[in-house]
Amino acid sequence: MKKILGLMLGTTILAVSPMTTQAASAAERCAIAWSHYTGWEPAGYIEDKGLAKKWGAKYGVDLSFTLIGDYIESVNQYTAGGFDGVTVTNMDGLTIPAVGGVDTTALVIGDFSNGNDGILINSKDGVGVKDLKGKDVKLVELSVSHYLLARALEKSGMSERDVKVVNTSDADLGGLISTSTPGDAFVTWNPILQAGRNVPGIHMVFDSSKIPGEIVDTIMVRTNVSDNCKKAVTGAWYEAMAAMAAGDRGAITHMAETAGGTVAEFNAQLKTTRMFYDAGEAAAFARSDNLVKTMDYVRKFSFDHGLFGDGADSPDFIGIAFPDGHVLGNAGNVKLRFDDSFMQMAAEGKL
Numbered sequence: 001m002k003k004i005l006g007l008m009l010g011t012t013i014l015a016v017s018p019m020t021t022q023a024a025s026a027a028e029r030c031a032i033a034w035s036h037y038t039g040w041e042p043a044g045y046i047e048d049k050g051l052a053k054k055w056g057a058k059y060g061v062d063l064s065f066t067l068i069g070d071y072i073e074s075v076n077q078y079t080a081g082g083f084d085g086v087t088v089t090n091m092d093g094l095t096i097p098a099v100g101g102v103d104t105t106a107l108v109i110g111d112f113s114n115g116n117d118g119i120l121i122n123s124k125d126g127v128g129v130k131d132l133k134g135k136d137v138k139l140v141e142l143s144v145s146h147y148l149l150a151r152a153l154e155k156s157g158m159s160e161r162d163v164k165v166v167n168t169s170d171a172d173l174g175g176l177i178s179t180s181t182p183g184d185a186f187v188t189w190n191p192i193l194q195a196g197r198n199v200p201g202i203h204m205v206f207d208s209s210k211i212p213g214e215i216v217d218t219i220m221v222r223t224n225v226s227d228n229c230k231k232a233v234t235g236a237w238y239e240a241m242a243a244m245a246a247g248d249r250g251a252i253t254h255m256a257e258t259a260g261g262t263v264a265e266f267n268a269q270l271k272t273t274r275m276f277y278d279a280g281e282a283a284a285f286a287r288s289d290n291l292v293k294t295m296d297y298v299r300k301f302s303f304d305h306g307l308f309g310d311g312a313d314s315p316d317f318i319g320i321a322f323p324d325g326h327v328l329g330n331a332g333n334v335k336l337r338f339d340d341s342f343m344q345m346a347a348e349g350k351l
Contacts, residue, residue: 030061030229032085032219033078035071038190038269039111039217040087041255042240043067048254055236059228063236071170072140078102078220085221085233089144091298093220095307098318098335103223105337107230108237109282113215115272117148117189118207120196122180129156129205132163132185138176139187141167144215147301149187151214152206177202190269191259209272213285214294223337234342235351238279245277280347286340287323295320296328 034043046052047065056063066083068074078086079097085107088096097104121127121135129152139145146165153159163185168176173188177196180186188196196202208215219233243251256266276282285291302308303315311317319327319334323341327334345351 027056027060027062028226028229029084030056030063030225030232031083032063032065032087032221032233033068033074033083034065034087035068035074036191036259037071037087037217038116038259038266038273039113039275041259041266042110042237042244042251043087044258045243045251045254046236046240048258049251051236051239052232055232055239058235059232061226061229061232063229063232069171072096072143084225084229085219088218088220090216090218090295091144091147091302093218094295094298094318094320094336095142095302097220098320099302099308101335103335103337104220105223105230105339106218106286107221107339107342108219108234109276109285109338109343110217110219110237111273111275112213112217112285113144113189113208113272114212114274115207115209116193116269117144117215118187118193118197118204119149119152120177120186120188120193120202120204122182122184122199122201123203124182124201127203127205129153130158131205133158134162135183135185136164136166137185137187138166138168138173140170140173141165142305142307145187145189146305147298148206148208148211148215150301151211155206155210190272191261191265194265194269207272212274213290214297216291216294230342231345231351234279234346238346238351241275241277241279244275278347279343283340283343283347286338286343291338292322292326292328299328 034040043065044067052063052065075086075088075092075096077083079100079102093104121131150160173186174192174195177186178199197204253263256263259266299315308317316329319330321327321334321337323338
């Protein structure tokens with residue numbers, strides 16, 4: 001999922017002793033990039049409220065969560081080595097770092113979109129997916145928005161040949177929706193989606209609740225980072241999840257404000273996000289047959305759209321491994337792995 005090209009860093013300068021500085025520099029880097037999206041706002045809470053520092057200290061790593069203003073840029077920076085992990089969807093984790101040769105592990109299954117992604121049309125009348133025919137559709141090309149569009153068209157007996165995809169930065173979509181005119185069409189995610197739905201003349205004609213469990217939001221890390229890094233990330237995440245599940249007003253308020261909205265707006269977005277507050281449920285989802293089916297669909301979509309690169313001759317070019325050892329595609333070229341073990345440790349209170 002998602003926001004502004006460039007880096008948005010909230011920097012706090014602390015006075016530290018030479019001993020503290022030396023200790024920090026000796027700790028293994030465990031740097032996670034995140035971008036704005038309802039299901040990923042807990043990352044800002046983890047960083048700002050000291051959970052990253054707490055769990056990093058527990059496992060002897062320098063754990064940090066850094067906000068990047070543009071979603072694709074955050075994934076690109078991770079792929080290039082600027083970060084050890086990133087908040088990323090299942091599809092983009094496959095098509096950017098994995099295809100780029102970075103052996104990547106889906107460490108935490110945070111949620112799946114259950115209405116958080118949608119297709120909007122500006123129209124004077126009630127409309128449906130079929131009204132997209134012949135229209136320009138603005139979206140982040142080759143992202144999950146593109147995937148959602150393809151699935152919506154397929155379910156309506158159409159194909160991408162019936163529309164023209166216009167690649168548009170997520171940083172620009174909100175403004176374009178707010179100034180749109182009849183006939184304009186867009187695909188985006190929350191919070192842009194929610195704001196867009198309030199624009200006069202805008203109608204939502206399809207959303208991710210029609211394909212539940214297919215747009216999965218995760219924290220992925222380099223497979224070769226240490227277990228200590230993985231434990232720290234997972235522990236911090238589920239402490240934040242516990243606060244949300246308990247209805248911690250301070251936690252929800254912080255996330256809403258970080259996202260640039262009100263508590264009411266944030267809670268409305270959570271209603272269309274199937275959050276896995278319970279680590280055991282997230283681990284079970286990672287082990288499910290449905291995830292295998294989804295990733296099979298995703299890899300075929302990705303190959304058909306050229307996202308595996310010129311050297312790929314079939315969807316089997318890259319291997320995707322699952323907790324039970326099953327591999328989709330090339331078992332000799334596994335670059336994306338779903339790991340339930342650290343979520344299961346969290347579920348059993350072993351972190």
